[in-house]
Structures are given as C-alpha cells and as structure tokens.
Amino acid sequence: MVKWYNKLKQTVLEVEFPLIYNELEAIDDELKAAEETITWQSENCWNYIVRMTDTVHDLASRVQKTKENVETLHTLMKAWSESAMFTRKDNRRDNLLNLEDREDRVAKWYKLMRDDGVTIHKLVEENLRLLKADPVTKSWKAYLEYIDDMVLDGFFNAISWSLEFFLENTEATLKPAPLFVSQMMLNIPEIVFKPSLDKDAADGFHDLVEELISDIYKMAAQVKRVADHLEIDNYQDDMDDILDLSEVRQEIMDRVTEIISKAVDYRSSFDTYSYLWVDDKVEFMKQFLLYSRVLTAEEIETHADDGVPECPPTTEQFKEQIDIYENLYIQISKFEDSRVFESWFKVDIKPFKMALLNAIKKWSWMFKEHLMHYVTDSLSELEEFIKVTNKGLKKKVKEGDYNGLVDIMGHLMAVRDRQTTTDELFEPLKETINLLESYDQTMPDQIYMLLEAKQIEFREKFQVEAPFTFNSANPYALLDKANKELTALEEETIQMQESANLFEVTVPEYKQLKQCRRDIVLLKQLWDIIVYVKVKFIMGDDTILADLLALKLHRVEDEVRNIVDKAVKELGIEKVFDITISGFSSPGLENRKFN
Numbered sequence: 001m002v003k004w005y006n007k008l009k010q011t012v013l014e015v016e017f018p019l020i021y022n023e024l025e026a027i028d029d030e031l032k033a034a035e036e037t038i039t040w041q042s043e044n045c046w047n048y049i050v051r052m053t054d055t056v057h058d059l060a061s062r063v064q065k066t067k068e069n070v071e072t073l074h075t076l077m078k079a080w081s082e083s084a085m086f087t088r089k090d091n092r093r094d095n096l097l098n099l100e101d102r103e104d105r106v107a108k109w110y111k112l113m114r115d116d117g118v119t120i121h122k123l124v125e126e127n128l129r130l131l132k133a134d135p136v137t138k139s140w141k142a143y144l145e146y147i148d149d150m151v152l153d154g155f156f157n158a159i160s161w162s163l164e165f166f167l168e169n170t171e172a173t174l175k176p177a178p179l180f181v182s183q184m185m186l187n188i189p190e191i192v193f194k195p196s197l198d199k200d201a202a203d204g205f206h207d208l209v210e211e212l213i214s215d216i217y218k219m220a221a222q223v224k225r226v227a228d229h230l231e232i233d234n235y236q237d238d239m240d241d242i243l244d245l246s247e248v249r250q251e252i253m254d255r256v257t258e259i260i261s262k263a264v265d266y267r268s269s270f271d272t273y274s275y276l277w278v279d280d281k282v283e284f285m286k287q288f289l290l291y292s293r294v295l296t297a298e299e300i301e302t303h304a305d306d307g308v309p310e311c312p313p314t315t316e317q318f319k320e321q322i323d324i325y326e327n328l329y330i331q332i333s334k335f336e337d338s339r340v341f342e343s344w345f346k347v348d349i350k351p352f353k354m355a356l357l358n359a360i361k362k363w364s365w366m367f368k369e370h371l372m373h374y375v376t377d378s379l380s381e382l383e384e385f386i387k388v389t390n391k392g393l394k395k396k397v398k399e400g401d402y403n404g405l406v407d408i409m410g411h412l413m414a415v416r417d418r419q420t421t422t423d424e425l426f427e428p429l430k431e432t433i434n435l436l437e438s439y440d441q442t443m444p445d446q447i448y449m450l451l452e453a454k455q456i457e458f459r460e461k462f463q464v465e466a467p468f469t470f471n472s473a474n475p476y477a478l479l480d481k482a483n484k485e486l487t488a489l490e491e492e493t494i495q496m497q498e499s500a501n502l503f504e505v506t507v508p509e510y511k512q513l514k515q516c517r518r519d520i521v522l523l524k525q526l527w528d529i530i531v532y533v534k535v536k537f538i539m540g541d542d543t544i545l546a547d548l549l550a551l552k553l554h555r556v557e558d559e560v561r562n563i564v565d566k567a568v569k570e571l572g573i574e575k576v577f578d579i580t581i582s583g584f585s586s587p588g589l590e591n592r593k594f595n
Helices: 002-011 017-036 045-081 102-130 138-169 205-221 236-240 243-268 281-291 297-302 315-333 350-393 402-438 446-465 475-502 511-536 545-550 554-570 574-584
Strands: 180-187 190-194 338-341 345-348
Touching: 002 045, 017 045, 017 138, 045 102, 045 138, 102 138, 102 205, 138 205, 138 236, 138 243, 180 205, 180 350, 190 243, 205 236, 205 243, 243 338, 243 345, 281 350, 315 350, 315 402, 350 402, 475 511
Parallel strands: 180 345
Antiparallel strands: 180 190, 338 345
C-alpha cells in the first residue's frame, strides 16, 4: 500500500491532480487514524489495513490506466510522422514524385487519421470514467486541453515531416534527382508546358504543389477536437497559424516560383524558331514563286502603283531554300531531349522537339513537292500533247477534204510553235530531277505504272492464248498475233526508256516482256520441229528401217533435246516430246508403227 501510495503521489501530473484531489484527500484523512489512534493491538486494525490497501490500489490502478491510455495515444500519433504523405515512386531516390496514386494515397492517410481520431476520443472517454471526473468542471476541461495539445503536437510533427520531404528534395545544394517534370510542347501558336507553368493556371505546376501542401495540412482536419469546449471543429486552423510550418511552406513555394521563372526563360530561347509554325507557308510559297523571295513591307510600299517586278526562282534558289531547312533539321535533331533546373525540376522538351522537326520537314517538303509536281505535270502535259498530235497526224486526208487538211496543218503548226519550248524544257527538268534525287526524293511511280500494267496484262493474255499445248489449233497464227502485239509493246517500252535515260531516271526492268519474247522464240522452234516430225512420220505399214535412216533423224535429235531441256518442261507438250525423242534412238525403231 505504501509503495502504491508513494508512486501515485510522485507520478501524478499537475493536470491530473485536481481530478483525483478529493479521493487523495479522503485517503489522507483515513491514514491520519493510523498515525494517531490505531495500533497493532487495535480491534479493527487488520480490517482497516485491508480497506485502505484496496482504496489506495484502486486509485493508483485507475490513474496508471489513464497514463497507459495517454501513452497509447502517443504511439498512435508517432506513426503519423514515420513517413511522408508523398514520396518518390517506389521510394527510390532517383525516381520522380509518385503522383499516379495521389488520390488513393491521400484517401488512405485521411482514413488513418479518422480511425486514430476515433480511438483517441474513446481513450479520453475511458479516462473520464477512470478518473471519475465531472465533464463540466474546469479541471476536466484543463485535462482535455492537455490531451488536445498532445494531438496538436502529433499533427505538427506529421505535417512538418511531410513538408520536410519537399524541402529536402528541392534543395539544390543537396543535388537531389529530379522530383518534378513538365513537358514542353508546341500548341500552335504557343509553346506550352504540361503541367502548365502559368501561375494562374488552375491545373498548373504552381497550383499542383500548393494542392499537395494543402493535402498535407488537411490531415489535421480529419480528427475532431478533443477539447470540444473550445468550439473548434478540428486542428487545421491551429496548424495554419503555426509560424514554423508557414515558413517551410513559403520556402517551398518560393523555390517553385523561382524554378518556373527559369523554365519560362528557357522556353523563350526557342522563340527564334516561331516563324516555322507561325508564318503562312502558302503565302510564303506564293511570293517565292513570283519573286524568288518574300517581299518586305518597304518593297511593297515602294512598288504600290506599278507592282513589284516578278523574278521566278531558279533551281539553285530552290536548292538554297531546301538546304536552309535540311540544315536546320540536322541542327535541331542534336538538341537535348531534356533540361534539368536546380537539380530537382526537369523539363522534357522531346514533344516540342518532335513537333519542331515536323514543322521543319513540312517547310522542306513544300519546296520538294512543288518541284516534283513541276516535273510530273510537265511530262504529263507533254505526253498528252504528243498523243493528241499523233492522233491528229495519223488521220487520212481524202482528196478534196479541206477541213481535214486544215486540222493536219493545225497540228503541224502546234508542233512548230512548241518546238522551242519543248527543247528548253528538258534541261530544267533534268536539273530538277537531279536536285530531288540529291535529297533522296525519287520520281513518283505513276509515270511507269500504266506501262507496267499493260505488260502484266499482256503476259497473262499471252499465257492463255499462245500455243502452249500440243493440240493447239493454228499455232503459227497464234504466234504471229502474239508477236505483233509484243513488238508494239516493246516499242512503247523503248520510247519510255529513252525518255527516262534523257532525265537520268531509272526505269524498272520489265521481265514480263522479256519472258514473253523468250517463250515466243522457243514456241516457234518447238512447233517447227513438231510440224517437221508430224510431216516426216506419216508412214504406212510397209515403212522399213532403211526409209527412216534415210530421213537422217539423228541430225535433229540434239536440237530437239536442247530445246526441250531448255523450256518445254514448263509447257504442256513435254510428254509428247519425251516420247518422240526417245523413239529416235530406240533399237526397235524398225518394228514401230507411226500414225
């Protein structure tokens, strides 16, 4: 009993003492009897000792339990500051701040605070019962404020720890890895950031950091005030008013403002390229084609009355323009993909870089495309003129047909008038094609597609109509027809090749025509032999070996075998020739009958 009493007197807190004062005073009064009147010989001595022991033990146990509850409260709040609310992804020092699960993370933290708040209030209510306190007394309200201050300290430590994470990871002297990243991209007509670096933007970087800090502070709003008689709902207002926390908060936001300024200045360094996405390409090309340059305001004003003299660009001037953009493309390609400021803020410029390179390519392509159209349109127009002229000149003029004669003369005049223009056309076209090829731009395949289609069509038709089978009717007529059509198509191909060679353009190798030509030659040889054999082998039953030897068939055996080995294996008469050739050398030839 003495041990319990002494511990109670020595450990009771100033804020706890008023709550147990009455009970302590009653115990002290009871103990005076032991000091003054009761002795070991007293009749009720033992009962007195048991009663006083139980009384002291009860009070000491209840006070000890309240202290344990307060310690439990401390343990709960200590967990709040064991980690920051926001951390790097996977807690790796080289990763960016993890914002992917921001909402879930904040929700879990707030739920933890609310659950711990419920536990805290239950512990306080239990202490009220254990101390047998009156909830309306000043002493109990003072005890509530004591617990309330503990909770305030818990929130201060938790908020301070989370703010310290941002402070430490934005300290340039510590050389942290980038914590935040913003993409720089082209949103014509401006270069923008994502998230925006505009301080007034609702979804900007400045607003993002403020919201993160606000999320940290709001954890204090998740627990109801223990000292409810103060008529304050939660602890956030108190946290907002703590100067130490406010200074840390302001330091973080000052660093954010400074980093935004540096990133914006970096963006301004790219304004020199704004003409690539701001200038009107159509208007630029229009003036370039007329004057070989873009007119200045002074030139336009000087020639306001008579107009600026036209001066179409040369091929060399086209080259100069294309080279400007080709060289610029190489220069921009070597630009860095990102820039890091103050060690902790990274600007990813790759989206802008790609957009800028794409804009440069569009300018370069504008000039190349014009040249390609110039070549194809010139050749197409010339081809159409030749077709119309040839068709007109091939018309037969009958005697007395005056209108027909006038048409013929008109075509001849057109050829004469166009001769100089046509002669002067080829050299510029050749220069243009050479220029395009120097930039790996080949002429479009449309120029040759029609001819190739004709050849494929002829090949398919040839394979169907040519005498590829032994029982073909009128093989020579079929071969003659195919030969005429093939010859016409070969002439057209030769003309196309000559035109291509003139401009040093490579024309595809048309294998279909060559294969058809080889087949016709082989078929002609084969049918010559087939007819020869058929003619020579019309023999009756009285034909003898001497008659066959007189034909000297061995002279054609090698020729037939070579032809057959070369091509006939692909044709339908292979079996027939195998039988025929084998018959030339058979020992029983004199016994065979041929029909």
